[in-house]
Amino acid sequence: MIYLKSAEEIAIIKESAEILGKVHGEIAKNIKKGVSTDVLDRIAEEFIRDHGGTPSFKGYNGFPYTLCVSLNENVVHGFPSKKPLDEGDIVSVDCGVFYKGFHSDSAYTHRIGTINTQTEKLLQVTEECLYKGIEQAIAGNRIGDIAFAVQQHAENNGFSVVRELVGHGVGKRLHEAPEVPNYGKRGKGVLLQEGMVLAIEPMINLGKRSVVQESDGWTIRTQDRLPSAHYEHTVVVRKNKAEVLTTFEYIKEALKQ
Template sequence: MVRAKSNQELTFMRKAGIIVALAHRAASAAMRAGITTKEVNDIVEDVIRKNGGEPSFKGLYGFPAATCISINSVVVHGIPDDTKLQNGDIVSVDIGASYHGYHGDSAWTYTVGEISNNARELLMIGENALFEGLKMVKAGNHLTDISHAIGEYVYAHNCSVPREFSGHGIGTSVHEDPSVPNFGSVGHGIILEEGMTLAIEPIVLAGKPKIKVMNDGWTVRTKDKSLAVHFEHTIVVTKDGYEILTAWNKEELPDNG
């Protein structure tokens, strides 16, 4: 069942979102050639815990780390390890944090040194697709209005989305109903209500929408080895639009609650 969150629940989710944003700031600052993905993961986990949160992904469905770190053709669920980042890499970092049992979830794709023009264009398309979807978030709209806006923007720029992954509801669980696909027609799904919380997350591939899961059971790559980007924010539906709970411009944790 999809339900609107109470004011107290939203207070906890705002705090969780700010912790996620602080962790993303730290991850962004750490992006340099030579650092390992495990070192980035450790930086993120440290920020989450020092700010009173718990890493949402650690142990979730058996995932072994606090973050998913996916490089270049890795679509999602890259496991942090001793792999060193290199100049020219694009790196998707997916971070979740819980505060008093309520979760925030955000992914962003970063650059290491100078990247190719094609990679830079893909990052622009991925980030813009997120905000095209967010334009359709407001009370009274259908859920798939978001999906349609994302998909049409991506397809218009000759890219694709993997159909196996979608955005989702979020609250006391990282993944709640409803599923929020990154493609589809308008006017379907639930009617959005003020107070509903969603994680909107376009995953955009430069090539064909075919993927494969690697032998570790987690890491997902593009089948044609094309680049992938991932952009995600946790939001709450408002009467006239949305509030981003994982925005970077919230400087510190609010005192209330």
């Protein structure tokens, strides 16, 4: 069942998303060589709770942290740890905020110091894939139009698309219908309608698309252990142009400092 949100509900999700954007900004201020990701997790949880929200992920199906922190070959659902970040790492930070009864969800992949040119291209193209997908999130299109846009841009640049993991609807529950894959055919799948709120989240690999689950029961990594990148926004389907509810603005501001 796909639940179309009212203007009032979308306004609340936007409030949740604003808190989430600021959380990502706080993480961006603190993420650097020598910092352990469990410190980032504590910063995120404290910020969310101080602003009247609760972490969407903590306790979700037993997940023990506020952030999913996925380094290098880890695609998504990685655990924060005490291991310090190192020069050349890439780090996907995925976070959700539950506020006034509604969730928001977004992810950003950070560079630690200088990364190699191949990985730099992976990050740039994956972020571009996100916005290519968002461009298709308009009423009258179909889920396959989003999926095709992401897949085409990734593969045209020589990268591969993770197929086992997908974006999703967002609202009163963190994961709602419909699923939003990052591969597919134009004109296929669920019809997009105004008021659908979707988390669009390309997960793109430098090497082959195959992934495996680690023994912790959560962390997903590339089978070939080559790097993977992940970017995500929560958006609402509109008539002519999708409205992006989450923001990377606070990340970009922090990274300029």
